[in-house]
């Protein structure tokens with residue numbers, strides 16, 4: 261098996277240390293950084309699809325994402341010097357009043373797994389903080405997560421805050437979290453809703469094009 | 470009478486009216502309580518006043534059963550993980566930003582031995598405590614079926630002990646070992662079920678948040694290997710003592726409905742995302758079930774949508790002897806009062822058999 265395939269396979273198995281070593285080996289062997297990146301992203305893609313189809317569960321996603329991060333640690337400096345660019349820039353957070361972040365973190369992992377740069381604002385994020393982060397980092401997308409029926413309304417405030425700041429035409433707003441629905445998304449004037457993290461990442465890539 | 474309706478449903482005797490219960494409304498939704506009772510409670514009212522009003526509210530809304538549990542994470546003392554609490558009640562009185570854990574890392578988690586680290590009580594101490602608890606619930610709310618039970622049952626115990634992050638990390642690192650941790654824990658909590666079996670409480674609530682809204686968070690095989698065998702052991706003494714035992718989980722437990730029935734539970738309590746229709750069809754003659762109107766419809770739906778939601782539940786449940794109506798995912802304090810009142814009006818209109 262080529263080193264590229266091995267990286268992808270081991271990432272899916274969550275073998276973080278091995279992935280890190282193999283990424284280093286691949287670099288030493290002169291494999292192009294963008295090909296190593298593809299191997300990592302392909303592995304994460306497989307996990308994302310399996311997660312969507314209930315073939316693997318959160319623990320498997322966690323270890324795979326950790327393996328990807330370990331690989332990326334080694335690869336990142338090289339990507340920068342080779343001028344390989346992220347496919348887009350996204351800021352993500354759980355809305356004000358809400359501390360649930362397991363779903364948000366999964367979405368983040370999947371977004372990174374698609375080669376997007378993600379700025380993680382954490383939990384309990386105010387509408388202004390979302391908008392400021394989007395402006396400061398020149399993000400194409402704001403991703404809001406909410407798990408409480410008492411906090412999902414804050415997502416509407418994020419849409420308004422983006423309008424008030426005059427960036428609504430430059431930034432797409434994606435929303436998600438268990439209580440959220442397509443209908444709610446339309447109602448508050450956000451751009452995109454998906455029900456799971458893997459689809460969220462697919463949609464984000466489309467929105468960044 | 471609410472009690473007779475409630476207990477008739479639990480005993481599958483098809484009361485003339487569908488009984489009902491609700492979660493947290495009588496504790497937290499002060500505006501609704503005020504609207505129904507004509508009181509003037511505020512978040513700063515005394516706990517005693519709130520408690521009394523809660524009981525009056527249950528009477529006014531004719532609860533047939535009060536969903537309640539007794540053994541929670543506080544049982545663990547310091548051996549637990551606090552994960553914070555958002556403002557959920559009116560006036561934000563439940564806000565808690567404390568996040569701290571007894572466990573430092575995954576190794577701590579995977580070597581955890583409940584029998585060694587958690588407090589220990591004798592059987593008679595526990596029976597006495599549960600009898601006192603049951604008596605005090607009954608004196609507070611004499612007109613309904615009071616339940617006793619556990620929240621830190623199995624999966625929920627792991628969540629409260631370790632917190633979500635370390636639990637998921639532990640499962641990722643070594644799910645078999647995490648299963649062993651649960652086995653040890655189940656030995657520790659078993660004595661609580663033995664005590665419930667010898668207590669006065671007729672209905673035992675076993676609450677365990679085994680799934681998320683999206684379903685299982687770890688492979689279903691893991692649950693079958695480690696979680697459900699615990700339930701069977703817990704149920705043994707309870708069934709022998711003739712208790713009715715109900716199972717509650719938040720989230721969507723569709724894939725496990727049959728597993729749960731097979732463990733020997735007498736009833737199911739569920740949120741809107743769990744398939745009540747399936748439960749009614751397959752277990753509607755043999756089991757009670759409580760659910761499952763969607764609070765989101767009460768939050769922002771039209772009058773018609775709310776009425777349809779009550780009708781949906783009634784269409785499923787009314788023909789089953791053990792059906793009890795409830796909003797499956799609470800009536801939290803931000804639910805518009807007029808919507809909650811309208812929900813109740815629809816329920817009252819449709820509940821007669």
Ligand code: B12
Nearest residue numbers: 359360361362363405408409436437438456457555682720
């Ligand atoms: C874990 C959990 C907690 C943990 C959170 C830990 C953490 N670090 O996140 C703790 C214990 C702290 C907690 C606390 C509370 N919780 Co809580 N919690 C849950 C639980 C069990 C699971 C939520 C979860 O993580 N799901 C798994 C993830 C993977 O799902 P997800 O977030 O929906 O994400 C997926 C998709 O929605 C999507 N997605 C997510 N975000 C985004 C964003 C975008 C942009 C897109 C496109 C997609 C997307 O992708 C994800 C993966 O596929 C649910 C119950 C349940 N059964 O689901 C209750 C639940 C959400 N909690 C609830 C409540 C009430 C609370 C509390 C207020 C009270 C309490 N029970 O203690 C506090 C509030 C804390 C706070 N300030 O937020 C209620 C909410 C009820 C309601 N009406 O809103 C629930 C539903 C439980 C219940 N049935 O009552 N909770």
